[in-house]
Amino acid sequence: MWTDRLVSGVRALPDGRPAWCAGAVVIAGRGPVVAAEAAAGWAVRYRAYDPVADRGVDLPRDLWERMRVGTVFDLASLTKLFTALATLQQAECGRLALDEEVRSRLPAFAPGITVRQLLTHTSGLRPELPLYERRGRAAQLELLWDQAAAPDGRPGSGHRYSDLNLIALQLLLEQCTGQRLDVLVREGITGPLGMRSTSFGPLAPQGVAATEDQRRPWAKADRGMVRGEVHDENAWALGGVAGHAGLFSTAQDLAVLCRTLLNGGAYGAARILRPATVAALLEPPGLGFAVDQPYFMGELAGRGAAGHTGFTGTSLVLDRVTDTFLVLLANTVPPRRRDGGSAPRAAAATCLARAASRRR
Template identity: 70%
Template sequence: MVIAGRGPVVAVEEAAGWAVRYAAYDEETDTGVELPPGSRVPMTVHTPCDLASLTKLFTAVAAVQQLERGTLGIDARVGAYLPEFRAAAAYDITVRQLLTHTSGLRPELPLYDCPDDAARLALLRAEAPSSEPGEYLYSDLNLLLLQYVLERVTGRTLDVIVRDCITRPLGMTATGFGPCPGAAATEDQRRPWAKADRGMLRGVVHDENAWALGGVAGHAGLFSTAHDLAIFCRTLLAGGSYGPARILGPDFVELMLTPPGLGFALDQPWFMGALAGRGAAGHTGFTGTSLVLDPATDTFLVLLANTVHPRRRPADNAPRAAAGTRLRRAVRGA
């Protein structure tokens, strides 16, 4: 589904295809096992989807809120908040490095293979950078560590932080961590193409590490609808306010969207198309999601899909980039 708009106006809100089409994936024929027509579920503009890494944007906003309140320092050492994370403390990893993916931490850890929560936590606490801190290396671990920092400084779990500080004030009633029974299906998740054997997934987080962590994680786990994400986009484009609600001040929204970006990727034509180039900010998600803000034209674009249904494939970013280019042309011609 797609939703796009400019300022307070939603210009396009359309859905196509199926939220649930397949019962399973047949690895012998490399095809999906289709459900009978009457059992399939069409995608609508109200269908929640697994946001995957778009969750990182909410974790980033929650962190910047704490910067604004003075309870978190942008250049503070992670070890100052989490001394038990001894590797991060030893390498002086900072909050800024977590938000800009410059901590040097590798992309992920096999938390899904750990026998229990204690083993998962021990693995995270002992993880040292795999490259020199200060160099860019995209990593889910950055937002996972940031989750633990936020939970320590606020005394609340991440799901409660996101609900109380972002979604509830903005009226985003369809956004939250799973389970989400009415969501679009994702993958028939099985080894060897996946990292766990879980079967066909619907309404539970697709990401294996987020699943291992109970469905609430700084890098993945949120479900939402196009309408709710439009509210999120309009809030940031308006400097942190939506109607009577204010979740951030304009200066802190600007800080978040100023190069190199805090949590947000900036000016990436590979998924933004022609929207990139003048300060556009956004992110993609593994399940087939993407979000782009273009402050220069006060426009936003959200794509929600379940492209991993019934099985993950190499990402095709051409449709994302094409949608961004079409929106830029439409705005230019307005």
């Protein structure tokens, strides 16, 4: 069966040569039904990274922790999806408009940059800034204001993926609601949907997958082995709550989010968005979601599949045509970050695509 192939493929990821990840969790389903669910490898294994030997230094064997379906992951850029959802919720409430200029609320922004452009990564802002090099929120945001006043690219001229877009959305949301992003996400998304394992950190380490022995020169900060605190250096510098990174969650909770979106914004008695808003969220070019990206969606791409990836190894994809979803959370950065590519993500998505196509 396809579920056996999907599960066996994911279980092989931590043991490959070279291994793609330390551990992984996969959940796939159709509509309200979970068809496949599995965990493999280790949530915690390494004490540190040895740059001379170019390998991880293992903890004592009795301190290794197996990956479980309920293991909590640093979602990295999957956080962006929640910021996008919160933005659209405020648009539904009339507190902001997608085509309004950002400078109407954040005066440092140059003319012509709209909320929609932040969501679609067409604002012209550069991919990132070294906020982690500055102490204090005011000094950190000064870097953003300088870029916002004179973006590297012309607003609306083309797609340029940028963490700064989502940090700007966070600031805009906080300005127009008077609430922090973590409160908006909890009260508007995770609370109503019963996603009890989803929150911003820091978290107690038990049950959380470790990420990286974060040290220069391969990283941007010297923090040692990171676990329960956000891996992204800029999100960490911003206090752990940021529009582009900082959320932690489980595959089970993310499956609930996927079901909600496939169902037009409702899950059980809870509704977080209207069906028309969900359609706009997921249709090209996607409002916060990537659409039809074969590098991680495999053969699900090409028919309107939407999803996102995260630097730590996280990803989700959903396909409204076949009413299917795939959540693959892998811990690809321990003991130190490397570019392992997205081939395993694409292979898992292709497995689901072929199975769903046969059952249509």
